[in-house]
Amino acid sequence: MFRNFRLTCTALMMATVAAPLSAEVLRWSSQGDIVTFDPYAHTESFTASVIHHVYEPLVRRSETLSIEPALATSWEIVEPTRWRFTLREGVTFHNGNAFNADDVVTSIERLLHPDARARGNLSTVTGIEKVDDMTVDFLMAGPYPLLLNDLSGIFIMDKEWLEENDAVLPGNITTGVTSFASTNANGTGPFVLDSYQPDVGTIMSANPNWWDTPKHNLTSIEFRPITSDATRVAALLSGELDMIAPVPLQDIARLEASDGFSVIQEPALRLIFLGFNYRDELHAMPGQPNPLKDERVRKALWHAIDHDSLRDKIMRGKSRTVGILVAPPVPGYSAEADVPLPYDPKGAKALLAEAGFADGFSTKLDCPNDRYINDEQICVAVKAFWERIGLTVDLNTESRSTYFPKVDKGETDAYMLGWATLPAMDGFSVLRAILATRDGNSGGNNPNGLSDPRIDELNQLAAVELDEDKRRAMLTEALTIARDKAYFLPLHQQPVAWAIRDGVAVPQFPDEYVRLWFANVN
Amino acid sequence: MVGILISRLIQAITVMLTVTAIAFLMFRFVGDPVQLMSREDASVEEKEELRARLGLDQPVYVQYARFIGRVVQGDLGMSFRNQREVATLIAEKAPATLELVLIATTLSLLIGIPLGVYSALHPNGVLSRAIQGVSLVGISVPTFVTGILLILVFAVSFRLLPSFGRGQTVDLGWWTTGFLTWSGIKALILPGITLALYSLTLIMRLVRSEMIDILSTDYIRFARARGLPERYIIFRLALRNALLPVITVTGLQVGSLIAFAIVTETVFQWPGLGLLFMQAVIFVDIPVMTSYLLLVGLVFVTINTIVDLLYVVVDPRLRARAA
Numbered sequence: 001m002f003r004n005f006r007l008t009c010t011a012l013m014m015a016t017v018a019a020p021l022s023a024e025v026l027r028w029s030s031q032g033d034i035v036t037f038d039p040y041a042h043t044e045s046f047t048a049s050v051i052h053h054v055y056e057p058l059v060r061r062s063e064t065l066s067i068e069p070a071l072a073t074s075w076e077i078v079e080p081t082r083w084r085f086t087l088r089e090g091v092t093f094h095n096g097n098a099f100n101a102d103d104v105v106t107s108i109e110r111l112l113h114p115d116a117r118a119r120g121n122l123s124t125v126t127g128i129e130k131v132d133d134m135t136v137d138f139l140m141a142g143p144y145p146l147l148l149n150d151l152s153g154i155f156i157m158d159k160e161w162l163e164e165n166d167a168v169l170p171g172n173i174t175t176g177v178t179s180f181a182s183t184n185a186n187g188t189g190p191f192v193l194d195s196y197q198p199d200v201g202t203i204m205s206a207n208p209n210w211w212d213t214p215k216h217n218l219t220s221i222e223f224r225p226i227t228s229d230a231t232r233v234a235a236l237l238s239g240e241l242d243m244i245a246p247v248p249l250q251d252i253a254r255l256e257a258s259d260g261f262s263v264i265q266e267p268a269l270r271l272i273f274l275g276f277n278y279r280d281e282l283h284a285m286p287g288q289p290n291p292l293k294d295e296r297v298r299k300a301l302w303h304a305i306d307h308d309s310l311r312d313k314i315m316r317g318k319s320r321t322v323g324i325l326v327a328p329p330v331p332g333y334s335a336e337a338d339v340p341l342p343y344d345p346k347g348a349k350a351l352l353a354e355a356g357f358a359d360g361f362s363t364k365l366d367c368p369n370d371r372y373i374n375d376e377q378i379c380v381a382v383k384a385f386w387e388r389i390g391l392t393v394d395l396n397t398e399s400r401s402t403y404f405p406k407v408d409k410g411e412t413d414a415y416m417l418g419w420a421t422l423p424a425m426d427g428f429s430v431l432r433a434i435l436a437t438r439d440g441n442s443g444g445n446n447p448n449g450l451s452d453p454r455i456d457e458l459n460q461l462a463a464v465e466l467d468e469d470k471r472r473a474m475l476t477e478a479l480t481i482a483r484d485k486a487y488f489l490p491l492h493q494q495p496v497a498w499a500i501r502d503g504v505a506v507p508q509f510p511d512e513y514v515r516l517w518f519a520n521v522n
Numbered sequence: 523m524v525g526i527l528i529s530r531l532i533q534a535i536t537v538m539l540t541v542t543a544i545a546f547l548m549f550r551f552v553g554d555p556v557q558l559m560s561r562e563d564a565s566v567e568e569k570e571e572l573r574a575r576l577g578l579d580q581p582v583y584v585q586y587a588r589f590i591g592r593v594v595q596g597d598l599g600m601s602f603r604n605q606r607e608v609a610t611l612i613a614e615k616a617p618a619t620l621e622l623v624l625i626a627t628t629l630s631l632l633i634g635i636p637l638g639v640y641s642a643l644h645p646n647g648v649l650s651r652a653i654q655g656v657s658l659v660g661i662s663v664p665t666f667v668t669g670i671l672l673i674l675v676f677a678v679s680f681r682l683l684p685s686f687g688r689g690q691t692v693d694l695g696w697w698t699t700g701f702l703t704w705s706g707i708k709a710l711i712l713p714g715i716t717l718a719l720y721s722l723t724l725i726m727r728l729v730r731s732e733m734i735d736i737l738s739t740d741y742i743r744f745a746r747a748r749g750l751p752e753r754y755i756i757f758r759l760a761l762r763n764a765l766l767p768v769i770t771v772t773g774l775q776v777g778s779l780i781a782f783a784i785v786t787e788t789v790f791q792w793p794g795l796g797l798l799f800m801q802a803v804i805f806v807d808i809p810v811m812t813s814y815l816l817l818v819g820l821v822f823v824t825i826n827t828i829v830d831l832l833y834v835v836v837d838p839r840l841r842a843r844a845a
Contacts (some may be wrong), residue, residue, distance in 0.1 A: 042563040198614070199793035199797055204617075228789050230670050234673045402554075443566075
């Protein structure tokens with residue numbers, strides 16, 4: 001309690017002290033709040049993006065999203081299962097402690113602890129060894145090409161700080177251990193955490209001792225979560241905020257028309273597509289063979305979709321129609337395969353007839369109504385497109401909290417899914433989680449019996465291929481097979497839209513992360 | 523008195539057991555927390571391990587028994603979402619909700635009773651009719667619409683009041699209050715009015731109809747015949763009697779204001795219990811949801827008990843009977 005009071009006082013003092021020196025404060029809002037400040041206690045990408053202002057990883061994403069050195073300056077593969085990292089000299093944590101190999105070792109061991117909820121983010125690492133004060137070795141179960149991608153999301157904590165505050169072990173629900181680190185933070189990042197009050201706000205100030213040269217001109221950041229869409233937009237218009245991310249799609253036109261505000265948009269990495277049931281029968285037609293196992297039927301369903309009107313009418317021209325399951329910036333993408341089947345209802349009917357379903361068939365279509373942009377409206381349109389070629393579609397939309405468990409149990413015939421390949425930002429994530437047969441570590445999001453031997457083979461090969469060109473070719477091959485056989489029906493790349501007041505300059509990223517260390521206000 | 527309290531205690535325990543039991547039966551339809559807690563590309567093994575850790579692989583009755591066992595020991599469990607103790611979360615959020623409810627109740631009594639008395643005294647006056655008309659609107663427009671309208675007018679157009687949050691709060695150690703700063707008071711106005719509107723209308727209409735009934739009773743006529751001052755008749759004799767049902771309704775309203783400030787709190791991003799509950803529902807945060815329902819049950823039983831005790835204070839006849 002006393003500490004909280006002190007924090008409030010500090011924040012007040014900072015506010016009064018900083019005011020005369022032209023305080024460049026950025027006040028922004030989002031729908032969700034940070035769930036915790038403990039980087040290893042959550043798996044949410046939004047929380048990770050906010051924590052990233054305070055904590056830093058060994059390697060980070062640059063302004064073009066390529067991987068660049070951060071707390072590590074260089075690395076080499078000593079042997080396929082041992083990667084050696086050289087750490088950056090002269091970095092200090094916000095409390096003044098020096099950064100060294102012990103901090104990395106303690107952090108990684110804390111993450112690999114069975115109680116750490118995020119330990120799946122570094123699943124291939126089996127251990128870590130200190131070589132000297134500024135060098136560490138990561139030990140792996142086998143050759144693994146995506147270690148850097150994984151490490152770009154693993155934040156490094158301070159060993160001494162964790163020990164002082166009895167937070168070396170991660171928080172644990174089952175034993176009721178609350179970690180000091182869940183509401184406090186001590187990182188090396190461009191901003192220092194001043195206060196964190198759930199549902200109220202998070203306040204950070206610029207770190208004057210940051211090792212890197214700041215590209216931002218901020219003195220502080222105020223983050224205020226606002227759950228209600230209408231209130232969030234109103235708060236921007238009333239001048240209480242400088243930025244909201246994301247903007248509710250229905251408010252984009254209104255904000256663009258208001259003086260003093262603008263909407264910035266960029267296609268996001270997240271692709272929206274429909275998945276199919278590959279079991280012996282459909283839930284909608286028990287006792288009869290499953291038409292969706294026929295490639296011609298799946299292609300007919302694809303030909304039946306009028307992508308242009310989906311984009312123009314429902315997505316207000318803001319989406320990009322796609323033919324492949326990854327976005328252009330993601331490794332594994334291929335422009336040749338990124339071609340949707342054209343809208344052709346006649347051809348679709350002919351394909352159905354060829355497959356022996358001239359009179360159509362019945363299928364269920366399940367969709368979330370609160371997960372992706374305009375998810376429910378898209379599915380209503382898809383139902384209409386499919387009914388036009390003679391299908392009977394039983395559409396069911398529901399909240400994400402009941403929808404995803406249902407999909408996961410395979411209780412659907414056709415269902416909507418969105419995938420952004422995050423946090424790894426690599427096509428392998430699609431191959432492993434969605435395309436590969438469900439078996440142990442593979443196929444976590446392939447609940448409905450899709451199984452293709454060549455894809456499974458590529459999944460095994462790409463997992464251990466350290467030659468980047470060969471690896472990308474394997475990803476592309478798998479994604480192209482999925483496209484050619486219409487295993488999934490890709491719809492579009494959804495947009496990310498933020499609104500800012502005039503005078504704020506902030507770059508947008510397709511992974512939807514907010515990176516305010518690139519922001520400028522005046 | 524002691525008898526009343528003991529029977530109320532038993533009642534409270536029964537209510538809370540029932541509420542939580544129903545809640546547990548319903549949770550399976552709310553969704554699967556494991557799905558929301560795992561990484562997007564988590565493998566099946568990873569999810570099953572998490573499920574087992576949380577005890578969610580057990581049958582519902584085992585989960586319920588474990589929950590009751592913990593609650594009896596005073597442990598509400600930990601939030602799935604942010605891995606903090608539920609008791610701490612509730613203690614953090616309760617002041618915001620209670621202050622909001624206090625303001626809303628005060629507003630509805632301070633405005634509702636005088637308006638009710640006025641329109642009872644002048645049942646056919648132009649002002650009374652206007653009040654009746656407006657009150658119909660107040661009772662029928664949904665809270666989120668009123669909230670958003672107030673925000674548009676006072677925050678966006680006139681920029682007079684904040685559109686969200688509690689403003690600057692002062693931490694008293696065990697309580698955070700918005701009453702001590704100017705921005706805190708300003709932040710209370712819009713959500714306070716929004717939350718008060720329904721109970722204000724209710725109280726006004728109740729006072730009006732009670733007063734009209736009482737003003738036509740014999741004892742008021744006799745009082746007038748005795749030449750007692752009008753003020754005395756209206757406020758001491760009539761209003762006092764009219765207030766009995768108002769106390770019950772206010773009591774129940776306070777309960778529902780605490781329990782169902784959810785919409786107002788969500789519209790104004792008011793960091794109270796309602797917002798906590800809303801987010802728990804979205805995230806299928808079972809420990810937070812059950813604890814909240816437990817708390818709401820307790821609040822209702824407590825308020826009912828207080829109302830019964832207040833009756834004794836206000837109505838001398840009950841006092842005589844008890845003695």
